[in-house]
Amino acid sequence: MGDVRVSLGLIGLETLFGGDVRAMIDWLAVAEDLGIDGVTLTDHVVMGEALENYPYGPFPMPLDWPWWEPIALLSAIAQATKRVRLQTAILISPLRPAVLLAKQLATLDVISGGRVSIGLGVGWQKEEYEASGVPWEGRFGLMVEQIEVCRALWRDAPAAYHGKTVSFDRIHSRPFPVQGDRIPIMLGIAPSDRNVARIADHADGWLPIQADVPSIAEGIVKLRAAFVERGRDPKSLMVRAVPRAVKGADGRLDVDRTLDNAHAMVEAGVTEIELFPLHFTKDRAGAEALATKLATFKASLRR
16 A cells, blocks of 8 residues: 545635635645645536536535635645645646647646646536536546646747647646646546546546545556556556545534544545545634544544
């Protein structure tokens, strides 16, 4: 078993600081000192009102929830921290032009000293695409082309690319990322055969959408096999997952029992465990206790 990382999902974390997102950003330096390896933001550029179309059960947030733009907020977090990885789960990449996405991520990687690990996906709400002027159809292919464009612009100057939706010759995009063209990219897509191929061909890891351990284990087996078929090291596969939250005897969500549940994920091959403080606590002290327990969980895996 390799080193397992632990991260905090930042959805709603600012509510533990009276809604002050700047206070939340400053606190993340404390979480870093406590042993947290990464922070993760979720993306919605805009929201339509058809929340009943969310495919994974009741949509967890109200319509007026503030969805911070991930690259902008991660840039602020980069300045407040020194070590934590700056992550998304997911950035709805087709809503952004490919060359702009490449420039945003390269800039963030330079600002942070090479700490970007980006999670990409296609989202679930057609209205968001319509409002952004982006076709809903073909979104998966567009995401793949964006990855190819990013890798080209992070590696070459001048760069050339000719795809279905993006085409250019002798284009320059600086700065190059600190990590070069190998900024880790993870895809938050279901592990169908076609999606397994997309991950193995174009990405470095997988973000399971749900917390079902048998399904995650099956997906990891398929992905490792696909890596081997392509001459890639199956041990290099990155998988970040959120364990199913477990309630304690008092009926409230319990961090310790939830982390007990995370052991099965690690045994299945998950390389990073993520928890959302908003699920377990309502104040800063509780967030710090959760961060400490996550770090203790990580340390326990090394024994």
